[in-house]
Amino acid sequence: MPDQIALDVENAALLAALDAIPDAVFAHMKPELRVTANNIAAEAGRRIRRRTGETGDAITVDETHNGDGYVVFVGGTRGHIARFLEFGTSRMKAKPFLFASAQLEAGPALRRARFAIQDAIDEKGLGD
Amino acid sequence: MADQPALIVRVATNLEELKQGMVETKQQVQTTTAAIGQFAAQTGDLPAKVQRFTGATTEAASASDRLRNSLGQFDGVLASMGVNIGTEIRGLTELGEASGKTASQLGLIATAGLVVGAAMAGWKIGRAAAEFFDLDQKIGAATAKLLGWGDLAGEVGGAQQDTINKAIRDGADATISYTAAIAFNTEHLKATRAASTAAAAETKALAAADQAASDSIQANNKLQLQHLKEEIAAMAPFREAMGELNSVGQGWKGTLDTIDGAVVEGSKVYLEAGGSQTALAEAYGLTDAQVKSVASALKDDAEATKLATTETERLVAAADEAAAALDRQQEAAAKLKRETAAAAAEVEKLKAANRAMGNSTQYDLSSDSGRAQVPEKIRVWLHDGYSLAQAAQIAFLMSWGLPINANDPLFAHKGPAVPGFKEGGVGDFGSGTLAMLHGREAIVPLDKAGSGAGGIGGVTNVYHITITQPFATPTQIARALDDATMKRQRDIGVRF
Numbered sequence: 001m002p003d004q005i006a007l008d009v010e011n012a013a014l015l016a017a018l019d020a021i022p023d024a025v026f027a028h029m030k031p032e033l034r035v036t037a038n039n040i041a042a043e044a045g046r047r048i049r050r051r052t053g054e055t056g057d058a059i060t061v062d063e064t065h066n067g068d069g070y071v072v073f074v075g076g077t078r079g080h081i082a083r084f085l086e087f088g089t090s091r092m093k094a095k096p097f098l099f100a101s102a103q104l105e106a107g108p109a110l111r112r113a114r115f116a117i118q119d120a121i122d123e124k125g126l127g128d
Numbered sequence: 129m130a131d132q133p134a135l136i137v138r139v140a141t142n143l144e145e146l147k148q149g150m151v152e153t154k155q156q157v158q159t160t161t162a163a164i165g166q167f168a169a170q171t172g173d174l175p176a177k178v179q180r181f182t183g184a185t186t187e188a189a190s191a192s193d194r195l196r197n198s199l200g201q202f203d204g205v206l207a208s209m210g211v212n213i214g215t216e217i218r219g220l221t222e223l224g225e226a227s228g229k230t231a232s233q234l235g236l237i238a239t240a241g242l243v244v245g246a247a248m249a250g251w252k253i254g255r256a257a258a259e260f261f262d263l264d265q266k267i268g269a270a271t272a273k274l275l276g277w278g279d280l281a282g283e284v285g286g287a288q289q290d291t292i293n294k295a296i297r298d299g300a301d302a303t304i305s306y307t308a309a310i311a312f313n314t315e316h317l318k319a320t321r322a323a324s325t326a327a328a329a330e331t332k333a334l335a336a337a338d339q340a341a342s343d344s345i346q347a348n349n350k351l352q353l354q355h356l357k358e359e360i361a362a363m364a365p366f367r368e369a370m371g372e373l374n375s376v377g378q379g380w381k382g383t384l385d386t387i388d389g390a391v392v393e394g395s396k397v398y399l400e401a402g403g404s405q406t407a408l409a410e411a412y413g414l415t416d417a418q419v420k421s422v423a424s425a426l427k428d429d430a431e432a433t434k435l436a437t438t439e440t441e442r443l444v445a446a447a448d449e450a451a452a453a454l455d456r457q458q459e460a461a462a463k464l465k466r467e468t469a470a471a472a473a474e475v476e477k478l479k480a481a482n483r484a485m486g487n488s489t490q491y492d493l494s495s496d497s498g499r500a501q502v503p504e505k506i507r508v509w510l511h512d513g514y515s516l517a518q519a520a521q522i523a524f525l526m527s528w529g530l531p532i533n534a535n536d537p538l539f540a541h542k543g544p545a546v547p548g549f550k551e552g553g554v555g556d557f558g559s560g561t562l563a564m565l566h567g568r569e570a571i572v573p574l575d576k577a578g579s580g581a582g583g584i585g586g587v588t589n590v591y592h593i594t595i596t597q598p599f600a601t602p603t604q605i606a607r608a609l610d611d612a613t614m615k616r617q618r619d620i621g622v623r624f
Contacts, residue, residue, distance in 0.1 A: 011157055018154050022147045029141050037139045069140020082135050102137045109139070 017124040024120035030069075032116045036109040037061045037070035043101035044072070048085065055081045059098075072098070368415055383421035387414065395422040396429075491516060494559040513543050 041061045048056045058078040063070055074082035088094030295309035296302055298316045384392060391412050398408050405419045414422075479490065483501060492498025493516060502510065505527070509519030518538055525532055532539065554574070565571075 014157055015154050018150045018157070021150055022143045025146060026141060026143055033139050033141065037137075040137055040139070064138065064140055068142065069138065072137040072139070074135055079135070086135055098135050098137060 013125075017126050020124050021120060021126070024123055025117055026068075028116035028120045028123075029113060032109070032112040033069045034061075035112065036105055037072050039108070040072045040098075040101045040105045043104060044098045047097035047101060049095050049097075054078055055085070058082075072102075074098070381421070381425075383417050384425050387418050387422070392422055392425065395419070396426050399423055399426055515543055518542070 038061055041059050044059050045056045048059070050056055054076075055074060055078040058074050058076040059072065060075040061070055061072050073079075082098065084092065085095045086098055087096075292304060292306055292309040295304050295312040295316075298312070300309060300312045304312065387395075391414070395408055395412060395414070398411070399405070399422065405416075405423065408414065408422075409416060409419045483490070483503075491502045493502070493510075502516075503523070505523040506516070506519045509522045510516065512519075514522065521536075521538055522532060556574075
C-alpha cells in the first residue's frame, strides 16, 4: 500500500477573519475620521476672514446622522456669510476657507486611513 | 438642525464595497477548500504532488486573478475616489465663480454647495482603500498560511494535473481528461483498498499464529524455571555441609566474613538477648560454624569493651593525680610567697632598727622624708660638705672616740664622689646626683634617647616579638629575645 497523506482543510478561522475585517476597519477608521474633521475645522477657522468672528466660531464638527463619519459645516445663522466668503459675490472676491482646508487635509487623512486599515487587517491576523 | 448648512465637508467611511468584497472572497476560499478536499479524496500517492504544489502554474495565475477580481471591486471605487475629489471641488468652485455675482445666482451657488456636499460624500476612504490592492495578496498569503501551503491557487491547479498524472501512471490513457481521471482514480482506489483488506486479513492470521507460538514458548519457559527452583532446593543441604567444611581452618573471623553485615548485627542482638544458637541458625539460615563465629565476635566485642573501660578508668585516675599535684604545687608556691614577704618585712624591720642605731648609711637623700630620717650626728657632717658615707663614718668614729684615718680612701676627697663617665655609660643614678663633664659630650635622658632629633641615633626600633613557647625559664626567654633582636638588627643592616 503506497504512502498516504490526509488533507484536513480548516478554513473557519480564515472565514471568521474575513467576516470581522469590515467592522475592524470601521473601528480603527472612526477616530481617524474625527481627527480629520477636527483638522479641517481648525484650518478653516484659521483661514476665514474675520470681522466679528461669529462665522468662524460657527464652524462646527458633528457626527453624521448614520454614524459613518463626521461633517464639518458652518452652522447657526452664519451659513450665508460662509457661502459669500467661500465663493464670493458680485461685490466681493471669493475668500475660500472651508474646501481649501479640506483639500489641504486630504493627504494626511489618507495616510491615517491607510494606517487604520492596516491595523485592522493586522488585528484580525491577516497581515504580514 | 434648523438651518440647512450651506457648506458641508463630509468625512465618512463607506464599507459596503469592502463587505461585498469579503463575501466574495469567502466564497472563493470555500470553493478552493472544497476542491482541495475532493482532490485529497481521489489521490493516494501524495508526496510527489505535494512537492509540485510549491511551483506556480499558469492555472494558478488565473486562479489568483480570479481571487483578485473578487476583491478588486474596490478598485473602481478606489481609483476614482482620490482623483475625483479635487477635480470636482475645483469644478464646482469654478462653477460658483462663473455662476454670476448677483443675488439671484446665489441660489445656484447654494445648490452647488449642496452638490459639493454630495460630492464630498464620495470621499469616503478614498485612496486609503486603494491599499486593498494589496489585501487580496495578504488574504492569499494568510490562506496559504492557514492551510500550510505556499500558493493556494497554484495548489488547486497542480492538484488537477496531479490527478491526471496519477491516472496515467496507474494505467489510464495519456489523453485522459480531468473528470475521467477522477473516475479512473476512484476505481483504482477501490481495487487497491480491496487488496489492502485481503492483505490485512492475512496479516491478522499470521499475527494469531505468532501469538500462539509465543504462548507456547512462555509456558515452556515457566516449566523449566520451576524445575530449576526444585533442583536448587534439593541442593540446599549439600551447600550447607560444604559451608561447614569450608569454614574449618579459616577461624571464626574468616567465617564471619562470609555472612552479610546486617545478618551479623542482627544475630548479635539476638544472642545478647539470650536467644539460642539453634534458633538463630534457623531464623537467619546460618550454618553452625557461622553462628559460632557470631558468638565469638560477640565475645571479642565484650572483651574489647572491658579493656577500653579499664584504660579509661586508669586515665581518669592519672588525671585526678595530676590535678592534686598541681594543687600542691600552687599551695607550696603560695607558701613560699608568704615566707618571702615575711622575710622582706623582717629585712626592712632590721634596716629600720639599724638606721635607728645609726649604723646604716642607707638613707634616701633625694626626698624630704628620706633626709628627715638621717640622724642629727650624721646630718651635721653632711652640712659640712661630706658625703653620706663620709658623714656616717665620721659619726661612727666619733661616737667611739676613734681617730679618722686620713689614708682611708673614703676620705680621698671631701664630699660625694662625682661620677665622670668619660668613656660613656648608661644607668639610673638617682635624682640629685652630680656628674662631672669632660668637654664635648651628649647628655640625654634615657626616656628621650632615640626619639629622633636630639635623641641618640635618631631612630626608634620597635620590635614585635611573638613568643610561641611560653613554658620556659626567664633566662631562656631573655636569651630568645636577645637572639631575635640581634637577628632583626642584622637583617636591617645594622652591624655591631
